[in-house]
Amino acid sequence: MGSSSMVPFQDLNLCPDLPTTSSTPLIPKIEPKLEPLDEPLTSPTPLHVSIPYPSSSPSPSPSSAAGGAGGGAGGGDAGLLSQYNRLGELFRSTMAQAQALQGNGDFSVLPDSDPDSRALVPVPDPEAHLSSVILRPRGARKYQTRSSELVRVMDLKPEDERYFRDLVRNTRMLFDSLRVFAIAEDDKHKDVMVPHRRPRADLKAAQVLRERGLWLNRDKRVVGDLPGVSIGDVFFFRMELCVIGLHGQAQAGIDYVPSSQSSNGEPIATSIIVSGGYEDDEDAGDVIVYTGHGGQDKHNRQVVHQKLECGNLALERSMNYGIEVRVIRGFKYEGSASGKVYVYDGLYRIIETWFDVGKSGFGVYKFKLVRIENQMEMGSTMMKFAAMLRTRPLEARPKGYVTLDLSRKKENFPVFFFNDIDGDHDPIYYEYLMTTVFPPYVYNCGSTTGCDCVGGCMDDCLCAMKNGGELAYDLNGILVRGKPLIFECGPHCRCPPTCRNRVTQKGVRNRFEVFRSRETGWGVRSLDLIQAGSFICEYAGVVLTREQAQIFTMNGDNLIYPGRFAERWKEWGNLTQIFSDYVCPAYPSIPPLDFAMDVSKMRNVACYMSHSSSPNVLVQLVLYDHNNLSFPHIMLFAMENIPPMRELSLDYGVAEEWTGKLAICN
The missing domain is CATH 2.30.280.10 (SRA-YDG)
Structure with missing residues (x-):
């Protein structure tokens, strides 16, 4: 033509x-092949x-918007709520x-x-x-x-x-x-x-x-x-x-x-x-x-x-x-x-x-x-293979499994342990922790007041106010956006276990596998598809003060320092490219984390996650069983949709001189 x-x-x-003419050829109407x-x-x-969007202001340049949320302090209850209302x-x-x-x-x-x-x-x-x-x-x-x-x-x-x-x-x-x-x-x-x-x-x-x-x-x-x-x-x-x-x-x-x-x-x-x-x-x-x-x-x-x-x-x-x-x-x-x-x-x-x-x-x-x-390998093939592993692991992979439950029935779902590379069975010799062990005095600090939501929490309850006027999760338990700290309902609240504000305390929802990798040493992958924003697991260990940590380090024990984890939570829900005056959440605020976690004898599946500068997992601090702001739980959430059998990775941050190894297991 x-x-x-x-x-x-x-x-x-x-x-x-x-009409078909010499000057105007017939153009067929598309009948798309619909799914x-x-x-x-x-x-x-x-x-x-109810709150109108304020007058618009110039949008930021892409270069200034890329790479995470903007800095800035402030926020507070009103500032945080206004951000939601403007969106x-x-x-x-x-x-x-x-x-x-x-x-x-x-x-x-x-x-x-x-x-x-x-x-x-x-x-x-x-x-x-x-x-x-x-x-x-x-x-x-x-x-x-x-x-x-x-x-x-x-x-x-x-x-x-x-x-x-x-x-x-x-x-x-x-x-x-x-x-x-x-x-x-x-x-x-x-x-x-x-x-x-x-x-x-x-x-x-x-x-x-x-x-x-x-x-x-x-x-x-x-x-x-x-x-x-x-x-x-x-x-x-x-x-x-x-x-x-x-x-x-x-x-x-x-x-x-x-x-x-x-x-x-x-x-x-x-x-x-x-x-x-x-x-x-x-x-x-x-x-x-x-x-x-x-x-x-x-x-x-x-x-x-x-x-x-x-x-x-x-x-x-x-x-x-x-x-x-x-x-x-x-x-x-x-x-x-x-x-x-x-x-x-x-x-x-x-x-x-x-x-x-x-x-x-x-x-x-x-x-x-x-x-x-x-x-x-095709992603659809890997998803079918993972589905078979969930129900018939030994049939799918007859060789390589050391144990079919590293957690010894402590988790909601078994944690597989697979190694077809060498004879290293080190993970089976650690005691498995479901959650972090805090010193007893941690539970004697802070308020003991809880919400009165008998039927389940709403956005106007006490726990929502503690989070800045909004609950942190949607009805499906997905993180709405990252914050410096999230208050979940705890033992002093009257809401039921099904409350939408009790997400991380319920334990893991997916089937995980610790495996031996030639590239990263030990690694972790899920046998389920993990949706972006979903809770994965807690990073568990035995909490030590700074002074205790220095002594343990001299003994060569494996320690993790939560204060050095990269603040990737700022990227989840970052609206810098939508609002030119977007401010990263700064409420609720907490003091700098000044403790370490000993994982030399007791640990959980999270301790085997590898380090990455472009991770698919973020750290979100959460309180639920106590109110001591200095000792939050280290909870992990998915930053993106994570397919089955894809390795999970964290940004461990930059190690200080006294923190020892960057990643304990790699």
Whole structure:
């Protein structure tokens, strides 16, 4: 098709049928291959708040906003509450006008005239990439459209990989923080919301990020692996895939470059979602027979023949040019926030396509995809393997298990101990601790007053006031945002054990495995998928004063110093990129931690976590069984969605001269 006969680009999903003329060619209306298990996207329910958002102020630059919450003191009850109310009003004003987020299909194509279309392209400059993320002032409605330029990113240096990984990680953390906050706001106002209407907190979070220009990979279309996304990464929401640019369609299963933006008028597919919900799909893992889109009714039944157009044609053209596509698998998952999960499984090539009669008797296009070799193990495979380990560990791995419960039935779930590298069985010789052992005098300090919430705590109870006027967790036990200290309900409170403000004291909720690693020494991984913001476990040991610690150090004992853990809690719920005047929570405040924990004889699973400068676990200080501010519990929460079998890591911080080893077990 010559450029003179092309029509200006428009959203094909909304394009009316045009008469076919010599000057105006017919543009087919897209019938996206929808995921059958997805509910239709609807305008999200606005949040209800009483305090109006103040006049907007200039947004911070990305460079000043990146890397954690801003400093600053103050806050207090009123300051902390106003931050929540201002965010709530932002959601309300934004979502009142929000529409269902759908990918607009504004893609580009690799030119037909370029025989080496898969050649190496320069890696985008990180600073240039950051400068493309423009923080628009409140009220802006001009969204950054997706670029028509296709690139492939290759041969990244280690520092580049860390940069992109942190960029994706921070964006996902911001998405999760906004989503969790939206859920908490909905919970507070559920009595005035429309009955039986499920709030779409993921849409609210995505819309706010879109209005702030924080969706990633809009300035370039990446073919192949997306920098910062690893095979096996897990997502709970389709909108999160759109936010980071892994798959740009909110519901369509084929993400592709439409011909309307192509230099030669041919579409190119860049990613697909395989859900297993289509009757003619066949998924054997490394080999997929994928059914094209079109011809289905609202019940996902094939009722007419498919056509070689739109996404179907894009897949055929990708096969013709030898262009790989990203494959994301979606499937139901018990315990997921959305009822299902999406796992990035790597790159596939389309090697064959044909027109066939489907099970319903109508013609469908089929595409055979084969996974490219020498990639990491598929995330979906690891999730199935972990599921087998949870129920039949010795059948899944006959060799390597030293014990199937390192905790000796002290934890809610057994802690496996696996070592197939050497004969080191050291962890079985320590006494397992469920929780930290404090000196007796710690329990004789502070107030003994508790709340009177017989039926369960609300935001106006005494314990909520101690936390700055808001409970720290949503109804699902997810941390709303990190704070210097969290007060949970304790033995002096009248609320029941099911109270939402009793999260960390209930113990672990996941199955963990201590394992031997050639890279990190000892390590810990979960056999369950851990959702971002979820409680993991306590970092347990026997508490020592500074003076006692100095003596123990001289004896060569293994000590942990909570005061040196990096303050990663500031990153969870950090809204610097949303509010220019955001202040990191400073209430409740506590004195500097001046104690150590002896783990030389007694310890728990947390003591085997390895150190990382880009961890997936954060430390959150919590009080519940006493009120001595100088001796909080060291509680661990997930900073991101942690897939099964992925190693858990902490930022142990920088060791002082007297603290000894940085990480005791590595």
